[in-house]
Amino acid sequence: MTADPSPSPRPAQKKKKAATRKAAKTAFDPRIVVFACNWCSYAGADTAGVSRIQHQPHFRMIRVMCSGRIQPAFVLRAFEKGADGVLVSGCHFGDCHYIFGNERAVEQFEKTMNVVKLLGIEEGRLRLEWISAAEGARFAEVIDEFTDQVRVLGPSPFATSDAIEEIEVPETETETGKGMEA
Amino acid sequence: MQQLVRDTNAWACYDCGKCTATCPVARVGGSLSPRRHVLSANLGEETDPGRDDTLFTCLTCGLCESRCPAEVSYTGLVRRLREAAFDAKIEPECPHGGALQSVMRMMAKGGTQQDRLGWLTEDLKTDPKEGEVFLWTGCTGYYDAFFPEFDMKTVEGTKATVRILNHLGITPVVSPEERCCGHDLLWNGDRQSFDALARHNVELVRSSEAWMVVTPCAECARTWKIDYEPYFEGRIPQVVHLTELLEERFDDLRLKANGMNRVTYQDPCRLCRHMGVHDAPRKVLEAIPGIELEEMKSNRHGAACCAGGTWGNCDRFAKRIQIDRLREARATEAEVLVTACPKCQIHFRCAMKDPNFGSEISIEMLDVAEVVASALV
Numbered sequence: 001m002t003a004d005p006s007p008s009p010r011p012a013q014k015k016k017k018a019a020t021r022k023a024a025k026t027a028f029d030p031r032i033v034v035f036a037c038n039w040c041s042y043a044g045a046d047t048a049g050v051s052r053i054q055h056q057p058h059f060r061m062i063r064v065m066c067s068g069r070i071q072p073a074f075v076l077r078a079f080e081k082g083a084d085g086v087l088v089s090g091c092h093f094g095d096c097h098y099i100f101g102n103e104r105a106v107e108q109f110e111k112t113m114n115v116v117k118l119l120g121i122e123e124g125r126l127r128l129e130w131i132s133a134a135e136g137a138r139f140a141e142v143i144d145e146f147t148d149q150v151r152v153l154g155p156s157p158f159a160t161s162d163a164i165e166e167i168e169v170p171e172t173e174t175e176t177g178k179g180m181e182a
Numbered sequence: 183m184q185q186l187v188r189d190t191n192a193w194a195c196y197d198c199g200k201c202t203a204t205c206p207v208a209r210v211g212g213s214l215s216p217r218r219h220v221l222s223a224n225l226g227e228e229t230d231p232g233r234d235d236t237l238f239t240c241l242t243c244g245l246c247e248s249r250c251p252a253e254v255s256y257t258g259l260v261r262r263l264r265e266a267a268f269d270a271k272i273e274p275e276c277p278h279g280g281a282l283q284s285v286m287r288m289m290a291k292g293g294t295q296q297d298r299l300g301w302l303t304e305d306l307k308t309d310p311k312e313g314e315v316f317l318w319t320g321c322t323g324y325y326d327a328f329f330p331e332f333d334m335k336t337v338e339g340t341k342a343t344v345r346i347l348n349h350l351g352i353t354p355v356v357s358p359e360e361r362c363c364g365h366d367l368l369w370n371g372d373r374q375s376f377d378a379l380a381r382h383n384v385e386l387v388r389s390s391e392a393w394m395v396v397t398p399c400a401e402c403a404r405t406w407k408i409d410y411e412p413y414f415e416g417r418i419p420q421v422v423h424l425t426e427l428l429e430e431r432f433d434d435l436r437l438k439a440n441g442m443n444r445v446t447y448q449d450p451c452r453l454c455r456h457m458g459v460h461d462a463p464r465k466v467l468e469a470i471p472g473i474e475l476e477e478m479k480s481n482r483h484g485a486a487c488c489a490g491g492t493w494g495n496c497d498r499f500a501k502r503i504q505i506d507r508l509r510e511a512r513a514t515e516a517e518v519l520v521t522a523c524p525k526c527q528i529h530f531r532c533a534m535k536d537p538n539f540g541s542e543i544s545i546e547m548l549d550v551a552e553v554v555a556s557a558l559v
Binding site: 071073076079080 | 292328
């Protein structure tokens with residue numbers, strides 16, 4: 001699928017402030033679900049926020065204890081509910097808090113990727129990244145890159161306005177957008 | 183509720199309790215009681231699925247129905263109660279985290295070009311659009327992608343089906359536009375998504391101008407034959423399971439020995455009880471030179487099922503049923519356990535992974551299509 005130059009079919013975003021920002025104004029704002037492990041990637045996101053590293057705010061973060069927990073059902077559910085992209089992240093190999101959790105994550109991810117490909121969802125909508133707690137800059141970089149990539153792919157074929165509402169997370173928990181809000 | 187009681191013949195129940203006595207889940211200790219559900223329906227009580235979790239432990243295998251002297255449609259009752267539960271936003275705890283349900287719902291939404299025919303090789307003669315016979319392949323490709331750990335290829339059954347059809351001089355329509363038949367969503371109460379899938383699929387077959395739909399999957403066969411009927415306008419194509427077609431075209435089959443000697447056959451619940459097809463696969467298997475079909479202790483209408491149809495439930499009772507069934511299979515001393523539904527294969531293979539029983543219950547499993555295809559001249 002090529003870039004969709006037409007204006008976003010999405011309803012008005014709740015975060016109007018963020019939406020009016022320059023970076024977000026280009027084509028459409030994708031909805032990205034980020035699964036992050038408690039020990040590395042989530043802390044990495046925190047580092048990005050604390051260090052005030054600018055990155056695009058169009059993602060919702062779901063913290064899990066270990067990336068090994070992220071089974072195909074989680075990712076597929078996100079796509080079913082209209083996510084435009086899903087990022088799975090965990091500790092670097094050898095750094096897993098549970099020793100081998102991220103190896104499980106790879107197995108699960110490969111399985112998920114195969115199903116996603118069969119379904120005809122573009123491969124670019126799903127990504128696996130290892131981000132440690134110290135890599136705030138890398139987190140911001142990955143998010144920016146992935147957001148741009150998904151933006152080029154356009155809205156997910158499964159995205160409908162009512163489904164999007166279902167993946168809306170409460171305002172109080174959207175602390176991951178702090179890079180932009182700070 | 184009154185309508186439901188009339189539709190499912192529940193009012194005819196005379197409380198004999200045969201249903202609960204034969205229920206495979208109740209037999210291994212589950213608290214599911216078909217009789218209680220029928221009774222409370224008759225009393226006009228709304229089954230509250232939020233509190234009565236046994237509603238989702240029913241395998242809908244239909245064993246109770248086949249024994250019921252009053253012909254109460256318990257599976258029909260369960261399905262309607264589940265639909266009501268779904269409407270009340272009570273969803274069962276699906277195995278595999280509901281991943282397969284997500285896949286089906288995405289197919290129901292549509293909008294993507296699936297890559298589902300990766301298995302189709304050059305030597306298989308098919309037509310992507312039009313033809314006389316439509317081969318409904320089912321979701322075997324997805325299952326193989328989802329269960330790499332079982333070291334199995336359910337898609338081989340689908341390939342074998344094409345080979346058999348080619349052998350019979352049929353070039354089937356195999357469409358990349360095919361979507362899940364919706365069987366599992368329907369049985370888990372999601373009528374809306376099923377509706378979308380049914381409309382799409384019926385239209386697909388209608389536009390192919392096929393007069394017959396053949397499928398190697400027992401669940402697809404049931405759905406096409408029974409649940410899709412109201413969706414057809416005008417001419418309804420003949421729907422057959424592969425084994426039914428083989429029985430019909432028995433004289434055209436030229437079979438040779440394929441090296442198998444002793445096999446046993448697992449009746450998929452959809453095929454044997456929901457559709458009443460049990461002799462056709464047996465006839466075909468026995469026709470292969472050298473093959474001797476040894477029946478398991480429970481067979482035909484009384485056969486225990488794989489306890490995993492509809493991706494609706496997987497619990498310790500399901501495991502128990504699978505293990506008991508595999509023991510029966512091993513007791514026949516057969517080399518191969520043949521079945522006619524990909525889900526039987528998946529669930530039995532999963533049970534064989536149990537480290538406590540592994541070697542005691544493991545047995546080679548094949549789809550009936552694979553067995554027949556390997557015996558084609």
